[in-house]
Amino acid sequence: MKKSTIVFTVFAVAIALATFNFTTRSTPTEAKGPGAHFVPKDPKTDNLLTSENTVLLVIDWQEEMLGMVRNMDREVLTNNIQAMIKTADVFDIPVIESTIGVELGANQPTVSNIKEFIPSDVENIDRISLNAWQNQAVVDAVAATGRKKVLITGLWTSGCPTYTALDALQDGYEVYILTDLMGDATTDAHNRAIDRMVQAGAIPFTWEGAGAEILRAYTHPKAMQDEEIEGGFVGIMKEHFYPFAGKY
Template identity: 25%
Template sequence: MVPFVLQSSKSQLLLVDMQEKLLPAMQNNDEIAKNAKTLLKAADLLGIPVKYTEHYPSGLGPTAEGVRQALPPSSIRFEKVHFSCWAEAGFADFIRNGSRDQIVMAGIESHICVLSTALDLLKEGYQVAISLDAVGSRRSHHHESALRALASAGALVVPTETIIYQWLARAATEAFRAMLPYFKGEVSK
């Protein structure tokens, strides 16, 4: 793996399957949703494209309401039935975006759709970052084993705060000042 630092100008945010019938079953689901919403806020402030998937929405429902309300207006939805987003017809075109070859991922479940999608993206040459506290599974050992597998495959596996600080790159900006209350825990996410 070639080490990389996330850059807002090269990043896209991909939220995977944060759906109303699936999210409540995850361990730490409140933390997952809170951190996903923080990523969405930062992406919106920094002009980072947001894309989100819904797996079999007729059975698992739409994106969970709190997360859905946090989606920037320009967010683009992709419906799927394959566990790996990459295996779904049209996903490659959906994710291609000029020079934005850094894919930051959040979502569920860590060991199924997030893992499968991230491995395929890595294989296709994308730089993949996983927000370790904005992904999850029903069982903690599944989540932990997925994070280990992702790191060993070459993904950058770091907390939400690390991702956002890398996107921001410096402190003396309006975006940094806007995000500071989130980092200090002063904003109900």
């Protein structure tokens, strides 16, 4: 075989192999269905909120506190806490309810239009301490869930929720303060308390943001429907988010 023929043959084979490799490497996998490219994450170790790493604290939603809130409209604030509790219920997130001064006769229990949405098997923890984290039953209840991401709601912002958040952070929990689920007698008191918690390491968030982060994808089985709450999280959004958008 002539030298020129050998060179041409080797060159032709090289081109063929390069073409084959380019073709096999560059042909993308065809998507099959709307969720084909969704990348799942471990719900227990996820850095984001999930239904398996989060617990919700509902602190002091009592008439004595709610009636003094002035930084946000009461109807909007009530709507927001109802939405968050429903969201926790849809995603099977543990709810810990705590009040202050009920057994002492100083205050009334959780207001009825909020209490009705808290799962019936949740036993309220009444306290004498403004700081919920100074009540061992609250601390034990959070620890018993085995979850390290704590969503905190409560009244008034500058009091019980702040002290609780600061101590939970000190104990190594990742604290999310739901700023649209807190209220105070003045806007300044609310804002300064939020600033203090954030400076200490708390993460400011909203109920809708938390719910959407837990949902993660429309393929989530709790997105569209639920046996207990009609419409799933999407239904909660339609009932509680869209009608109140822009009102606070």
